[in-house]
Amino acid sequence: MAKPDRLLITCEHGGNRIPARYRPLFAGFEALLQSHRGYDPGALALARDMAKELAASLFVSTTSRLLIDLNRSISHPRLYSEATRNAPASVRRDIRENHYLPYRSKVEAHIADAIAHGSRV
Template sequence: MDKSVTDCISQGFVVTCEHGGNLIPLPYQDFFHSYQAQLATHCGFDFGALLMAKELATALSAPLVAATVSRLLVDLNRSVGHPRLHAEVIRRLSVAARQEILQYYYQPYREQVERLVRQGIAYHGLVIHVSSHSFTPELNGKIRTADIGLLYDPARPGEADLCGRWQFALKRCAPDLKVRRNYPYLGKGDGLTSWLRQQMPPGTYLGIELEINQKHVIRAGQAWPNLRKVLIESLGQTLVSQCYGTSS
């Protein structure tokens, strides 16, 4: 981001990617022989989300926490006890085996994110957390009607304002993009950002989930690199407008 952005930024940033890969660690690979097809799809990971997260973190000079273990082993964006925390084959394992997975893959990730957010709050007073995701263009026969989704908790004015500004900036940078808020999921649903909102003091944490339609990720040529560039540039414009209090 250019100097006009970095000069006015007074808050900290953390970028995360909970579904960055489809890796199954060696001790669990035997359980997933029949899941190879699913691992290669959105069921296994979020296409493009890791690359987007890396470029956002670089642009914001922000720490990045990313996972490449498949969500089928353990979904880092779900709470413990959520019915889709594990794939069915893992849900059939003993309590001790599932606790081991949480101990080695889930808890360290969550603890690292929480630690970085708290450090940012201690230094800046406010942290913006961007969680990078992508969504399948069609689910259960229904076409998703957005290119970009910005997820937030409507009860938190700071998050609503940030997403409104980002949506406006995206429309200005790329008028053909369809940008929707709290779509295709609700930002206040179960997830890492919702959990962090409960852990942090009021007014110190803004959690935004960025959702990108995977149809853009799989396109050949410059479409996908250009979209990443637009997302970063529009976020920079958003931060400048927020910094100077200009209208979105």
Template sequence: MIPLLFSCEHATCAVPEAWRDLFRGHEETVESPEGWEPGALNLAQGFAIKLRIPLAHGDVTRLLIDLDAAGEERWSRFSATLTDAQRTKLIERHETKHHDVLCARATELLRHVPAVVHLMVHTTPDDSGAVVLETSSPDTPAARWADTWAHLLRQNPEPLRVETRTATLPAPTASLRLFFGPAAYSALALRVSQSFFLEGRPWRWEKLKKHLADTLAATAKELTVSQESPSSPQY
């Protein structure tokens, strides 16, 4: 079994009917990269299909509630005006629901594998043409996945800017790590420049998506086999 958990928090710029007045006159902002991450859901769905792993994703614009944040940082300049009751309703309907899905899937995976790696798929509003893999520490299973995946991504005749780095990951990953423990849960954030999706540069989007999915599958095959080997360290 592949020990991966997939999520895409900023998948859409959708605004439920009940909240449309909040953004009236600001529709272009909602549809811009400020309201979602263009290409992220398309990429995450490609991974889910390739590896046959369920995908958990956000279902509203992050300008309504940001599933990658906690506390006051959840709220944008638009949703900051909501009442406590309205905020509680949004948290229950979107954030808690998303968190519960991730917890349930991680729990199921941990019945079969010693550790789960949570892959969060993002695109970034820049034209750097970079593919970035972020983990919270170099001493986690997620970091091992990032290093192996980055190595495979670089094995291509056409240059691709691939970076691995340690960073502070989104707040919700901290609660999952606390719930399952750092030995059983670690997170990996993939951040892909939106220039691939919006402008087809420096690579065409479909070409990049295929390369990312193929190399992720190869990473899963390599690390899953080594994890199952009696001589390999267990996490």
């Protein structure tokens, strides 16, 4: 018997939150954080509604894409925004290890588990 399909919804740009330790990097970027460049207004509510309606797994980030863009590959030249791309390498590594990799790993693990159990994702 075929396994059921598994639907998942991701919302990488669900908010414009900047963790306290990185806020100094955003001095002068306050207006940008509030704009569509800082997050996708309405995306979080839409993702939650869709996940509920479709009984789908939901993965959400409310950290601003201006910290690190979770939709981009690790080697993408615009993984970091103008606020973070010139930060010291140690800060960028910390951002990557504490925000990018955990989010991506959760989504990837969910997909791998579904496939391992014979589901299509």
